[in-house]
Structure formats: C-alpha cells, structure tokens
C-alpha cells in the first residue's frame with residue numbers, strides 16, 4: 001500500500017484525498033488551518049458542521065488516515081512514499097519539492113488560480129520543480145486573486161491521477177508540468193517538459209541514484225547501419 005502525505009486540506013486537498021483514499025492510498029493529511037465560512041464554496045469536503053474545526057482532522061475523519069494540525073515539516077515526509085502538495089503557499093511548495101529531491105521521494109505539486117492551474121510530477125532522476133521555477137515568484141495566490149470553485153476540484157482530480165500513476169512507478173509524466181490555462185475553454189493540458197537546470201540548488205543535493213538506462217538494441221542498430 002502506498003503511504004501518501006497530502007499537504008493542505010483545502011480546495012485542492014479535499015478532492016485529492018478523496019480520490020487517493022478511494023484508490024487505496026494510506027493517507028496522512030497536514031494543514032494548520034480551521035474551516036471558515038468563506039472556504040465552503042470551493043472546499044466541498046466540508047459542510048457548515050465543520051466550521052471552526054481543523055481541516056486536517058476533519059478531512060482525515062472523512063477519508064480515513066491521520067490528520068495533523070500543523071504546517072508541512074520534513075518529519076512528516078519521512079514516514080511516507082509519496083508527497084502531494086495541495087497548499088496555497090509557494091514557499092511550502094518549494095520546501096516540499098526540495099525535501100523530496102534531497103530524499104529521493106516521488107512528489108506532486110498542484111496549484112490552482114482563477115480559471116486554471118498546473119500540476120508537476122516529480123520523481124528521482126528527472127528535472128525538479130526548482131529546475132523550472134527557480135524561486136517562489138511574486139505572483140498572486142488563491143487567497144489574493146481567488147479561484148473558481150470547480151477549478152480546484154478539477155486540478156485536484158488531475159493531481160490525484162498523477163499521484164496514482166507515480167505511485168505505480170509509471171514514469172510517463174515524471175518531470176513534466178501539466179498546465180491548464182483556462183478550464184472554461186480548454187480541458188486538455190499543455191505538457192511542459194524541460195531539462196535539468198545546471199546550478200539547480202535542489203538537484204545538487206539529490207542522492208546519486210542512477211536511473212536504469214535503455215539498453216540499445218544491438219540487432220536494431222546493426223540493421224540500421226547496414227541499410
């Protein structure tokens with residue numbers, strides 16, 4: 001059974017946790033916040049009965065697993081196979097990605113804003129989140145700029161699908177960023193692939209874990225040469 005940490009029990013974390021629990025993941029959920037009235041339109045895992053209560057434990061009670069009322073901390077990552085970021089905090093996303101790279105973990109970073117969002121699939125041996133974004137930007141967060149309620153559900157669902165495939169050692173999307181510009185118009189993501197960035201401080205701390213290389217097909221290359 002895959003042990004998965006979901007960081008953030010809000011709009012993204014709710015559908016993520018529901019989908020991962022249904023797929024048989026053993027969940028740990030971490031979030032420092034409590035449920036507020038203004039959350040309910042996009043955090044459909046909660047009802048008015050949850051107001052004022054901690055998101056992490058309320059979501060854990062709903063889907064099974066453990067809830068921790070705290071921000072992300074590396075000790076939480078030690079106990080799991082896979083980390084999924086569903087927070088609304090750029091610094092948390094970078095901290096999780098950096099820790100996952102340094103400790104050889106698979107990870108997913110999900111973000112939603114206004115009408116779209118993106119999902120990054122991280123795994124050992126490929127370019128990392130910091131290779132692409134370098135530093136937390138100055139851009140707006142959901143809290144500042146808002147997000148359409150159903151959009152977080154859609155992005156959370158995609159993040160869950162990516163997490164499930166990584167958990168099954170499917171590396172098809174490893175190192176790729178799925179970008180949804182405006183889900184009201186286009187449902188198909190742009191898939192952004194990129195090379196590791198030389199000088200990336202996260203990759204510099206990655207364990208040396210050689211990835212299995214494709215063994216060249218000798219017969220095939222010989223026939224190519226002779227033709």
Ligand SMILES: [Zn+2]
Pocket residue numbers: 127128129130131132196197200201202203204
């Ligand atoms: Zn990197």
